[in-house]
Amino acid sequence: MKGKVYLVGAGPGDYKLMTLKGLECIRKSDVIVYDRLANIDYLKEAKENCEFINVGKASSNHLLPQDDINRLIADKALEGKVVTRLKGGDPYVFGRGGEEAEILREEGIDFEVVPGITSAIGGLCYAGIPITHRDHASSFHVVTGHPRNDGKETKEINWQALANVKGTLVFLMGIANLQHISENLIKEGKDKNTPVAFISWATRSNQRVVTATLENAYEVAVKENIKPPTLIVVGTVVNLREKLNFFEEKPLFGKNIVVTRCRTQSSLLSEKIRDMGGNPIEIPTIKIQKVEDNCELESEINRIKDYTYIVFSSKNAVDIFFDKLNDMNYDARVLCNSKICAVGSETAKAIKAKGIIADIVPKRYVAEGLYEELKDIINENDKILIPRAKNARDFLVNKLSEKSYVKEVITYESVIDADNKNLALQVIDDEEVEYITFASSSTVKNFMTLIGENNIKKLNDKKIISIGPITSKTIEDFGVEIYKEADEATIDSMIDIISNDKKVLMGDITC
Ligand code: SAH
Numbered sequence: 001m002k003g004k005v006y007l008v009g010a011g012p013g014d015y016k017l018m019t020l021k022g023l024e025c026i027r028k029s030d031v032i033v034y035d036r037l038a039n040i041d042y043l044k045e046a047k048e049n050c051e052f053i054n055v056g057k058a059s060s061n062h063l064l065p066q067d068d069i070n071r072l073i074a075d076k077a078l079e080g081k082v083v084t085r086l087k088g089g090d091p092y093v094f095g096r097g098g099e100e101a102e103i104l105r106e107e108g109i110d111f112e113v114v115p116g117i118t119s120a121i122g123g124l125c126y127a128g129i130p131i132t133h134r135d136h137a138s139s140f141h142v143v144t145g146h147p148r149n150d151g152k153e154t155k156e157i158n159w160q161a162l163a164n165v166k167g168t169l170v171f172l173m174g175i176a177n178l179q180h181i182s183e184n185l186i187k188e189g190k191d192k193n194t195p196v197a198f199i200s201w202a203t204r205s206n207q208r209v210v211t212a213t214l215e216n217a218y219e220v221a222v223k224e225n226i227k228p229p230t231l232i233v234v235g236t237v238v239n240l241r242e243k244l245n246f247f248e249e250k251p252l253f254g255k256n257i258v259v260t261r262c263r264t265q266s267s268l269l270s271e272k273i274r275d276m277g278g279n280p281i282e283i284p285t286i287k288i289q290k291v292e293d294n295c296e297l298e299s300e301i302n303r304i305k306d307y308t309y310i311v312f313s314s315k316n317a318v319d320i321f322f323d324k325l326n327d328m329n330y331d332a333r334v335l336c337n338s339k340i341c342a343v344g345s346e347t348a349k350a351i352k353a354k355g356i357i358a359d360i361v362p363k364r365y366v367a368e369g370l371y372e373e374l375k376d377i378i379n380e381n382d383k384i385l386i387p388r389a390k391n392a393r394d395f396l397v398n399k400l401s402e403k404s405y406v407k408e409v410i411t412y413e414s415v416i417d418a419d420n421k422n423l424a425l426q427v428i429d430d431e432e433v434e435y436i437t438f439a440s441s442s443t444v445k446n447f448m449t450l451i452g453e454n455n456i457k458k459l460n461d462k463k464i465i466s467i468g469p470i471t472s473k474t475i476e477d478f479g480v481e482i483y484k485e486a487d488e489a490t491i492d493s494m495i496d497i498i499s500n501d502k503k504v505l506m507g508d509i510t511c
Helices: 020-028 040-045 066-078 097-106 119-126 152-156 159-164 175-187 217-223 236-244 263-275 295-302 315-327 345-353 367-374 395-401 418-429 441-451 453-461 469-477 491-500
Strands: 004-009 031-034 051-054 082-087 110-114 140-144 168-172 195-200 208-213 230-234 256-259 279-282 286-290 309-312 339-342 383-389 405-416 433-438 463-466 508-510
Touching: 004 020, 004 066, 004 097, 020 040, 020 082, 020 110, 031 040, 031 066, 066 082, 066 097, 082 097, 097 110, 119 168, 119 195, 119 230, 159 175, 175 217, 175 230, 195 217, 195 236, 208 217, 208 236, 230 236, 256 263, 263 279, 263 491, 286 315, 286 441, 295 315, 295 383, 295 405, 309 315, 309 345, 315 345, 315 383, 315 405, 339 345, 339 367, 367 395, 383 395, 395 405, 405 441, 418 433, 418 441, 418 453, 433 441, 441 453, 441 469, 463 469, 463 491
Parallel strands: 004 082, 004 110, 031 051, 031 082, 140 168, 208 508, 256 279, 256 433, 309 339, 309 383, 383 405, 433 463
Antiparallel strands: 168 230, 195 208, 195 230, 286 405
């Protein structure tokens, strides 16, 4: 059985600049082979047990030689696996994707290519530089600046044509060879005052743009310590940047912000940070551990028709309950004798996803709210099942028990996500990381446990943002100073603090 290979363009780096088709390939793959230019956040979309293979670092410093990469991809497919070869930008723009595809064809392996947004166009766009413009350039030329070892490619480059063509020139992999590039262009007649832009890590939150002229380009690049991956743009379209630069003006551009909520809750905060140009670094401190082989839950489900009410107070509780129900070969119809109660709109939504509209959703999303709704309608004949988390508050069980029979079944527990310990330690030592956000006391406690007592003082070098007074108190109890507390206890209010904070100077440097 032969598998299939998808050569997928991951786009230039901004998480949302990948095609729907590319994402689909990632989601269905057994193996993902990627290198450093592809945004590794895409790997989170992969299915469980997907194998990840990192094959590249810097352009001249591959972890694996190209022949070995070709072999690896072919071998995995020959094992019958679905393989995604994830490449930065577009797979056929200097990515050696063509060679990889040729090998697959020779070996009779089924493959497809999914184009991506090349950095040569998309990267310029995020720097405020349109690659063509009626008043500036009616063609563009994408050139490799990285000669082959045998020098063949440099000879193939027609410097005279490039110097005289008037279109925008974009050099990829050109930094090591910059002096050669600018000298050749000037020698062949290109105006030495032609504007040049260096765009490093284009479309990412750490995008950096430096502008120069062809004449001083090399000098400026050395002075500014410009490193790959960088695009070199030559042409007057560079001047449009002053007017058209939209990305670096986003309120959170250049800001690295740690998000400590559990994965399911963090997505909203991360999404907003990303939309506003920032870089969310997710370090979930809590994970959900369900009770395995839950005999107690099984026996309650077996007599579920006795229950007149079932109370859910979290999405996790809903998912775990219905998974068990299905595992036992039942479906939602067995709940026909029970009224379903949901605390919180997310919980109600999770129930709806199972095909049931909750009968009671209290206006106040807390246990007290549900008690208010139930207290006058339940009596001693009612039986209430509450499948829920360990260590949940006693209030509901105690109060409802005064009126009816209540059965609480523990179905899961929130535990510290120790898998993220190394990432957490890395982040607190990383000078580029400016903010750490905390949206509950429990995430504070778990984060502190994760990094360990001796490292807590390092948090005083970061700007700590707290969602409200209770969370702030917990942070301060650890001896850590709060930078700012949100005015309202909302995610938006936390984001406001960061976007109104003074801007880090990462933007333009003009020489
Ligand atoms: N297939 C890729 C290019 C691979 S060659 C594409 O279509 O974009 C690698 C070179 O591309 C790097 O050395 C750099 O010059 C450029 N590059 C790729 N992504 C980049 C990015 N996000 N920022 C700046 N340069 C990038």
